Amino acid sequence: MEKKKVGFYWCASCGGCEEAVVDLAEDLLTALEQIDIVFWPVAMDFKREDVERLDDGEIFATFINGAVRLSEQEEIVKLLRRKSRVIVAFGACSHMGGIPGLANGVAREAILDYYYRNGPALESREPMPPDPERTWKEHGFHLPRFYENVRALDQVVEVDYYIPGCAPPPNVVKGALAQLLSDQPPPSGTVLAATHALCHECELNDTKPEEGIRIQAFRRPHLVDKIDPHTCLLVQGLICLGPVTRGGCGALCIKGRMPCTGCFGPLDGVRDFGAAALSFVASIIDADDPHDIERILDEGIPDPLGTFYMYSLPKSLLFQKVLPSNGRRTARTEPRREKAESR
Amino acid sequence: MASKNGDIPRIGVYVCHCGTNIGGQVNVPEVVAFARTLPNVVVAREYKYMCSDPGQMLIKEDIQKLNINRVVVASCSPHLHEHTFRKATLEGGRNPFLFHMANIREHVSWVTQDPEKATEKAKAIVEAAVYRIQFHEPLESKHVPVHPDVLIVGGGIAGITAALTLADAGKTVYLIERESSIGGHMAKFDKTFPTLDCASCILTPKMTTVKDHPNIHLMTYAEVLEVDGYVGNFRVKVKKKPRYVIEDRCIGCYVCIEHCVYKTPKHPSEFDEGIGLRKPIYIPFPQAVPLVAVIDPETCIEFKSGRCPKKCQKACREIVGRDAIDFTQKEEILEIQVGAVIIATGFQIFDPSRIPEYGYGRYPNVYTSLEVERLVNASGPTGGAIVLRDGRKPQSVAIIHCVGSRDRNYNPWCSRVCCMYSLKLAHLVRERTGAEVYNCYIDMRTPGKGYEEFYEKLLHEGVHFIRGKVAEVTDWTINPEEAGKLVIRVEDSLIGVVRRIPVDMVILSVGLEPRSDAEELRRLFHISCSAEGWFLERHPKLAPVSTYTDGVYIAGACQGPKDIPDAVAQAGAAAGEVLSLVDRGVIELEPNIAVIDARRCSGCHVCIALCPFSAIAFHAEENVARINEALCKGCGVCVGACPSRAISQQLFKDEQILAEIEGLLMVD
Structure with missing residues (x-):
C-alpha cells in the first residue's frame, strides 16, 4: 500500500505544538509506517518549492499549528490548502487564534509602536519598524506584511478537522490520528476530542455541592496558600473553565492543581467561548447587590479578556461582524481587517 | 432546507x-x-x-x-x-x-x-x-391547576366590593389594607354625589360584612412584600405591621384611649386629614373595621422614652379585662397562596402646596376638599359644623376647581370627580352655613347619570359660578371690604373682567394622582403603568380590568381617576374575571420551558443553584443535570448560564x- 503523504507547518506559534508531535515518541515511528512526511520545516529541510512541485491534492493531510498574522503565513497555508486533501488545525492557535490572538485586543499600530519605537526595551536609536519594503545599508529586502489582526486558521482557509489543546496532549493527538486514518473519518468540521465539557471527565466533579455552586470571592492560583487537591477548584473560588471547555485532555491541569484555562475551546453549539465562560462565571456569583458583584469581579478577575479569551479572541464575536449566511442556516463571523491587506 | x-x-x-x-x-x-x-x-x-x-x-x-x-x-x-x-x-x-x-x-x-x-x-x-x-x-x-383563593390589595370601596362579590361566590379572599381600617377615601366622605346619600350609611354595612364574612381573611395594617409565581399559582409574602394591640382581644371600647397619659388629643389625625387630633393610641374613626385600637410608636411616650406609666395597658387589663395591649408586638411575615390578584390601591390627592399662589399651608383658611369633607362629616372633628380654624362660621366660601388637574405645570389629566364633588361641597356649605359660595371652574364636567341634573339644581340654589382659572389667593387687601379676608383673583371669562372676591374660606378641589409608591407595587406584581403612573389595563376598551400579567387585575382609581359608581363597576368586573379564571380550574401554560440535552450536559452544576424554582437536580449516576418540567417556569436563567449550551428554552432557542x-x- 502506498504511504499517505503528510505535511506539518507552523504559523504564529511558540513551537509547543511541534513538541507535541515529537511527544508521540515511539508512536511517531509507528505512524511513519503508514505515512510519508513531505513537508515539516521545523524538523526537516524542505523548501516552499518542494510543496509547489506537488500536484494539487497530492498531500493526504497537513497539520498546521499557529495563528495567522503575517502575509507569508497566509500564502503558505493557502498553498498547502491547495495541495492537501485534508487540512487539520493543530493546537489552540490555529484552532481559535490562541495566545497570539490576544494581540487582537491591541491596535496593530500600538504593537509596532511598543516593539519598534517606544518600548522600554529599545535603545534610543533610529526606530526601525518592519516595513515590508525597505533598504538597509543599500540592501533592499522584503519582509512579510504584519496584518491588522490575528486570525485562526479557518478564518483564512477552509479547515477539515481541529485537534485542540495548548499544546494537544499525546493521547488526543493519537486518538485524532487514528480517527483520521480510519476507513470512516468523522464528518468535516469535527473537533477531534470529547463532546462533553471537561467537568464530565474530571475526578473532582463529584465534590461539587449538591445544591450547586455559589461563589463569594474568586481567588487567583498564585495568591492562594494551599489548593485543596481533593475539592473542585471552582468550588474553592479558583476560576476553572472546566464547565465551558471541551474535554478530552483527561483534566491534566486539574490533576496538577491548576484550574482549566480553556485551551480546548468551546463545545459544539457555543458561538463564543469567552461569552459563555463569562456568562457562567457571572451566574455563580453569590451576591445580589450590584456593588458587591462589582467588587467580587474587580478583585477576583483583574484581567477579564485574558481570563475568558486566553485562547479564542480571534474566534470571538468581539471586534467582529456577522456576515449573512447565504445557505440560510447560520451566519459566519469574520475578523475586521485592513481592506488593502485582506486578500 | x-x-x-x-x-x-x-x-x-x-x-x-x-x-x-x-x-x-x-x-x-x-x-x-x-x-x-x-x-x-x-x-x-x-x-x-x-x-x-x-x-x-x-x-x-x-x-x-x-x-x-x-x-x-x-x-x-x-x-x-x-x-x-x-x-x-x-x-x-x-x-x-x-x-x-x-x-x-x-x-x-x-x-x-x-x-x-x-x-x-x-x-x-x-x-x-x-x-x-x-x-x-x-x-x-402544559396544564396546571389554578389555586382557588384570591388576593385583593387595597380595602377601599373597590377592594371591598370585589372581596364581597368573590366571597359570596364561595371563594376564599385575602383582603389586604395598608391602613389600620378598611374604607379608603370613601369612609372620609359625608355625602356622595349626586344623590347626597350618606357615604357611611352605604359603606359601613359593607365594611362590617367584610369583617364578618367567613370567606374573607381581612389583614389590615399590612402590606405586600414579595410576589412569586404566575397566574393560578402566586406565592405572596405579606408583612403585618405591629399595631401593639392584639386584634383578637381588642373590643374597640375606647377605654385605653381614655386612659392614655395624654389627657387630650395632641397629634394630628391622619384620618381627619390633620383637621382633628388624636392620641398616640387611637381608633381612626368610630366605624373603623376592624374596630381595634392602634398605637403610633412615633408619638407614644412608651416607645419614645420607655418610661410611660402605660395607663392604657393597665386600663385594658384591669377595667376591661382584655389585656389586649402588647408593647412588644413585632411585625409578622405571612405567606399566602392565591390563584389571582386584584389590585385596588386607589389614588392620592394632589398636594396643593405645590401651587404656591393658592396659599395652601400659608393661609390657615385655605383647605383641601378632603379636609372639608372631614369638616362636613357628622362624625368628623367638628361634628359636621363647617367652621374656620378659629371657630368662626364662614360668611363666604370660594371653591377652586381643577387644582393640579388639567394643568400642564402639574397634572395634565382631568380628575373626573372634582366638578361633581365641588358642587356637592357647594351645596353642603350653603345648606349648613348659608354662606355665599363661589365656584370658580374652567369647564363644568358633569357627564354621569344624574350629574347634569345635580348641576342644574345647584344653579338654582344661589351658588355663584365663575368661569375662570383662579390666578391667586391672597391676603393682600386693597379696600376695607376685603379687610381680614382672603381675596380670590380670577378672570371671569364669561363677562371678560378680572374680579377680586373676598371670602372667609377657600376650598381647593384637588385632583387625583397615582399613589407615590405605585411604582413599587407595579414592580412587585410585574404590571405596567401608563406614563402618568396609573396602572395600565390590558386594553383600554376591551380588557379594562385585566393587566398584561395574567392573573393580575386592577380595579378602581389605581387605574385612573374615577368616581364611586365606576370604581364599584370595575371591582365587579375584576371579580367576574377572577371567577372566570378560578372556576375554570386549570390554565394552559406557554410551553416555553427549558430542556436539557443530556448528550451535551457535562454535569458541571452551574445551573443548579441558579434555578429560582429549584427545578434542576443533579443525577449522579448519569453525571447530568435534569429539569423537572412541572416546576420549570421558563425564566431562562439556566439557559443563559449553561456553558455547554446543553440547555435550551422552547420557543426561544438560540437558532x-x-x-x-x-x-x-x-x-x-
Missing part, C-alpha cells in the same frame, strides 16, 4: 391591513410581494382584518389545500391576537406553535412616520419571522433567535 423535525418548511405569510391601522402607513401589497420571495414561503396573502373569521379561514384553507406547515401572521401585537392565530393554526390541523406573529402595527405603523420607511421595516420584521419559523417545532402545552436577528438584518 429540511427543518429539525424532518419536514420541509412550507410557510404561509398573512399580512393584515388592520383597517387603516397598518394599511394606512405600510404598503401591504409590497410587503406581500416581498414575502413571496423569501425562502420556503409557499403562499403570501393580504387581508383587511386577519383576526376576523374570513381572515382566519385563509390560514385554515391554506393549511389544508396548500399543505402549509408554518404560519406567519404580520399584524398587531401578540398580546392581542397570538392566541387567535395559534387557534386558527390548530384548527387548520397544525400544531399551534408552528405559528409566529410579526408585529407590524405597534412596532411599525403606529410608530413610524414615513410610509416608505414603515414598509421597509415591516418587510424586515416579516423576514425575521420567516427565518425564525423555520426552526419552530411542534410543542405541547430561532439568531435566525430572527439574521432575517431582521437581511433587508438592506
Whole structure:
C-alpha cells in the first residue's frame, strides 16, 4: 500500500505544538509506517518549492499549528490548502487564534509602536519598524506584511478537522490520528476530542455541592496558600473553565492543581467561548447587590479578556461582524481587517 | 432546507391591513410581494382584518389545500391576537406553535412616520419571522391547576366590593389594607354625589360584612412584600405591621384611649386629614373595621422614652379585662397562596402646596376638599359644623376647581370627580352655613347619570359660578371690604373682567394622582403603568380590568381617576374575571420551558443553584443535570448560564433567535 503523504507547518506559534508531535515518541515511528512526511520545516529541510512541485491534492493531510498574522503565513497555508486533501488545525492557535490572538485586543499600530519605537526595551536609536519594503545599508529586502489582526486558521482557509489543546496532549493527538486514518473519518468540521465539557471527565466533579455552586470571592492560583487537591477548584473560588471547555485532555491541569484555562475551546453549539465562560462565571456569583458583584469581579478577575479569551479572541464575536449566511442556516463571523491587506 | 423535525418548511405569510391601522402607513401589497420571495414561503396573502373569521379561514384553507406547515401572521401585537392565530393554526390541523406573529402595527405603523420607511421595516420584521419559523417545532402545552383563593390589595370601596362579590361566590379572599381600617377615601366622605346619600350609611354595612364574612381573611395594617409565581399559582409574602394591640382581644371600647397619659388629643389625625387630633393610641374613626385600637410608636411616650406609666395597658387589663395591649408586638411575615390578584390601591390627592399662589399651608383658611369633607362629616372633628380654624362660621366660601388637574405645570389629566364633588361641597356649605359660595371652574364636567341634573339644581340654589382659572389667593387687601379676608383673583371669562372676591374660606378641589409608591407595587406584581403612573389595563376598551400579567387585575382609581359608581363597576368586573379564571380550574401554560440535552450536559452544576424554582437536580449516576418540567417556569436563567449550551428554552432557542436577528438584518 502506498504511504499517505503528510505535511506539518507552523504559523504564529511558540513551537509547543511541534513538541507535541515529537511527544508521540515511539508512536511517531509507528505512524511513519503508514505515512510519508513531505513537508515539516521545523524538523526537516524542505523548501516552499518542494510543496509547489506537488500536484494539487497530492498531500493526504497537513497539520498546521499557529495563528495567522503575517502575509507569508497566509500564502503558505493557502498553498498547502491547495495541495492537501485534508487540512487539520493543530493546537489552540490555529484552532481559535490562541495566545497570539490576544494581540487582537491591541491596535496593530500600538504593537509596532511598543516593539519598534517606544518600548522600554529599545535603545534610543533610529526606530526601525518592519516595513515590508525597505533598504538597509543599500540592501533592499522584503519582509512579510504584519496584518491588522490575528486570525485562526479557518478564518483564512477552509479547515477539515481541529485537534485542540495548548499544546494537544499525546493521547488526543493519537486518538485524532487514528480517527483520521480510519476507513470512516468523522464528518468535516469535527473537533477531534470529547463532546462533553471537561467537568464530565474530571475526578473532582463529584465534590461539587449538591445544591450547586455559589461563589463569594474568586481567588487567583498564585495568591492562594494551599489548593485543596481533593475539592473542585471552582468550588474553592479558583476560576476553572472546566464547565465551558471541551474535554478530552483527561483534566491534566486539574490533576496538577491548576484550574482549566480553556485551551480546548468551546463545545459544539457555543458561538463564543469567552461569552459563555463569562456568562457562567457571572451566574455563580453569590451576591445580589450590584456593588458587591462589582467588587467580587474587580478583585477576583483583574484581567477579564485574558481570563475568558486566553485562547479564542480571534474566534470571538468581539471586534467582529456577522456576515449573512447565504445557505440560510447560520451566519459566519469574520475578523475586521485592513481592506488593502485582506486578500 | 429540511427543518429539525424532518419536514420541509412550507410557510404561509398573512399580512393584515388592520383597517387603516397598518394599511394606512405600510404598503401591504409590497410587503406581500416581498414575502413571496423569501425562502420556503409557499403562499403570501393580504387581508383587511386577519383576526376576523374570513381572515382566519385563509390560514385554515391554506393549511389544508396548500399543505402549509408554518404560519406567519404580520399584524398587531401578540398580546392581542397570538392566541387567535395559534387557534386558527390548530384548527387548520397544525400544531399551534408552528405559528409566529410579526408585529407590524405597534412596532411599525403606529410608530413610524414615513410610509416608505414603515414598509421597509415591516418587510424586515416579516423576514425575521420567516427565518425564525423555520426552526419552530411542534410543542405541547402544559396544564396546571389554578389555586382557588384570591388576593385583593387595597380595602377601599373597590377592594371591598370585589372581596364581597368573590366571597359570596364561595371563594376564599385575602383582603389586604395598608391602613389600620378598611374604607379608603370613601369612609372620609359625608355625602356622595349626586344623590347626597350618606357615604357611611352605604359603606359601613359593607365594611362590617367584610369583617364578618367567613370567606374573607381581612389583614389590615399590612402590606405586600414579595410576589412569586404566575397566574393560578402566586406565592405572596405579606408583612403585618405591629399595631401593639392584639386584634383578637381588642373590643374597640375606647377605654385605653381614655386612659392614655395624654389627657387630650395632641397629634394630628391622619384620618381627619390633620383637621382633628388624636392620641398616640387611637381608633381612626368610630366605624373603623376592624374596630381595634392602634398605637403610633412615633408619638407614644412608651416607645419614645420607655418610661410611660402605660395607663392604657393597665386600663385594658384591669377595667376591661382584655389585656389586649402588647408593647412588644413585632411585625409578622405571612405567606399566602392565591390563584389571582386584584389590585385596588386607589389614588392620592394632589398636594396643593405645590401651587404656591393658592396659599395652601400659608393661609390657615385655605383647605383641601378632603379636609372639608372631614369638616362636613357628622362624625368628623367638628361634628359636621363647617367652621374656620378659629371657630368662626364662614360668611363666604370660594371653591377652586381643577387644582393640579388639567394643568400642564402639574397634572395634565382631568380628575373626573372634582366638578361633581365641588358642587356637592357647594351645596353642603350653603345648606349648613348659608354662606355665599363661589365656584370658580374652567369647564363644568358633569357627564354621569344624574350629574347634569345635580348641576342644574345647584344653579338654582344661589351658588355663584365663575368661569375662570383662579390666578391667586391672597391676603393682600386693597379696600376695607376685603379687610381680614382672603381675596380670590380670577378672570371671569364669561363677562371678560378680572374680579377680586373676598371670602372667609377657600376650598381647593384637588385632583387625583397615582399613589407615590405605585411604582413599587407595579414592580412587585410585574404590571405596567401608563406614563402618568396609573396602572395600565390590558386594553383600554376591551380588557379594562385585566393587566398584561395574567392573573393580575386592577380595579378602581389605581387605574385612573374615577368616581364611586365606576370604581364599584370595575371591582365587579375584576371579580367576574377572577371567577372566570378560578372556576375554570386549570390554565394552559406557554410551553416555553427549558430542556436539557443530556448528550451535551457535562454535569458541571452551574445551573443548579441558579434555578429560582429549584427545578434542576443533579443525577449522579448519569453525571447530568435534569429539569423537572412541572416546576420549570421558563425564566431562562439556566439557559443563559449553561456553558455547554446543553440547555435550551422552547420557543426561544438560540437558532430561532439568531435566525430572527439574521432575517431582521437581511433587508438592506
